[in-house]
Amino acid sequence: TRSSRPQRLLSVVKKRAAHGDPQSVISAIDYFCRHNEWAMNVGDEKGCILDSVVSELNPERVLELGTYCGYSTIRIARILPPGARLITLEFNPDYAAIARQVIAWAGLEDKVQLVEGASEDWIPRIKEHFGIETFDFVFLDHWKDRYLPDTKLMEECGLLRKGTVLLADNVICPGVPDYLQYVRSSPSYESYYFKSHLEYTQAEDGLEKSVFLG
């Protein structure tokens, strides 16, 4: 049977990117998705905004919801300070298997812990399972109708602290209206919209940065 899109992305990475060189993995995926086959990675334009938010924050503890092929995982992990850790949740075993290989090809497996499972099952277990108190940075890029319930779950589980930054992809396209309304109206968040474009296209999209105020 035909290969999957993630499988084709992985083979491009192995063919075009240098082992242990995260930037070449990122460039190989972006080139392929722009010129050969679109895929729902955060991409280069929004990826630069993601890079700037992460490097300004210099987070020690990062959570990513929705790994897919690991593109944003390696974008974040490649600029984390030494000793920092990224936990990324992916509930599709086929995507998880591809992402593990992409992360390994980039040489970033020491900074990344890919956990196979659903966010709603894992968020309540992260503290005791990983010995993590709170996260400094959370990147939301999984099913769009799960951003809001998972954010409320992270609040309830005490995984957010004063100053924790949530960065949400796709707040315009496909859109996350219930999440946007919540973080923009809740007194517990200070929100900011980074206008950009849907990955590899000219359609509008953007990232919403929301600081938890406690």
Ligand SMILES: CCCNc1ncnc2c1ncn2[C@@H]1O[C@H](/C=C/CNC(=O)c2cc(-c3ccc(F)cc3)cc(O)c2O)[C@H](C)[C@H]1O
């Ligand atoms: C219930 C389980 C919840 N918990 C979960 N726990 C763990 N992992 C989860 C959970 N829910 C989902 N995942 C995983 O995360 C990934 C899912 C990612 C989803 N992303 C989009 O749908 C999107 C669409 C477009 C788009 C824009 C325009 C178009 F025309 C077409 C597409 C663009 C974009 O940038 C997009 O990120 C992965 C596929 C999926 O297995």
Ligand SMILES: [Mg+2]
């Ligand atoms: Mg996305």
